[in-house]
Amino acid sequence: MMQNIVLVGFMGSGKTTIGARLAKHTDRYLIDTDIMIGLQNSQSVKNIFDNHGEEYFRQLERHFIKWAEKNIQNAIIATGGGMPAFNSIEKLGKIFYLKIDFESIKKRLTQNELSARPLFENPNKAYELYESRQNIYEKCANISINANQPIENILMEILKYTI
Numbered sequence: 001m002m003q004n005i006v007l008v009g010f011m012g013s014g015k016t017t018i019g020a021r022l023a024k025h026t027d028r029y030l031i032d033t034d035i036m037i038g039l040q041n042s043q044s045v046k047n048i049f050d051n052h053g054e055e056y057f058r059q060l061e062r063h064f065i066k067w068a069e070k071n072i073q074n075a076i077i078a079t080g081g082g083m084p085a086f087n088s089i090e091k092l093g094k095i096f097y098l099k100i101d102f103e104s105i106k107k108r109l110t111q112n113e114l115s116a117r118p119l120f121e122n123p124n125k126a127y128e129l130y131e132s133r134q135n136i137y138e139k140c141a142n143i144s145i146n147a148n149q150p151i152e153n154i155l156m157e158i159l160k161y162t163i
């Protein structure tokens, strides 16, 4: 059985972008947990937060993790930024932390991408959250990757560990 490659990190750290490139390169498919959860519930993550609250979204994430543990292998999994803060994800596969500076995140995210992220509405609060998440990502990851580099370098680093 081939282990999944799991990407964790803060909102805007490039999990989905890098996950897509990894998927193509390794001839696997990318599973984006926010998209899967949104589709299963016929609404965007933003609407789930607005209509049901964060706690409900975290339950949906937990539900996804249980399903993924049993049913997904040999895939790339891009997680929502809070997933490892609320639930254990160690059984999902080999975990890579995309570690990036807060300034780089702000540069990467467009206005559209910001408005799709309820926990990024207030930049000061987002920064506090960013700080409080660092340890969590470090602890849950098998490998930390410097994600302030060009995407090609990030890809090469991850690929080194995934043969």
Ligand code: S3P
Pocket: 009, 010, 011, 012, 034, 045, 079, 080, 081, 082, 083, 116, 117, 118, 119
């Ligand atoms: C969240 C990150 C988001 C999404 C939700 C909550 C978080 O995913 O799951 O808005 O708590 O950090 P991205 O990391 O893909 O933005």
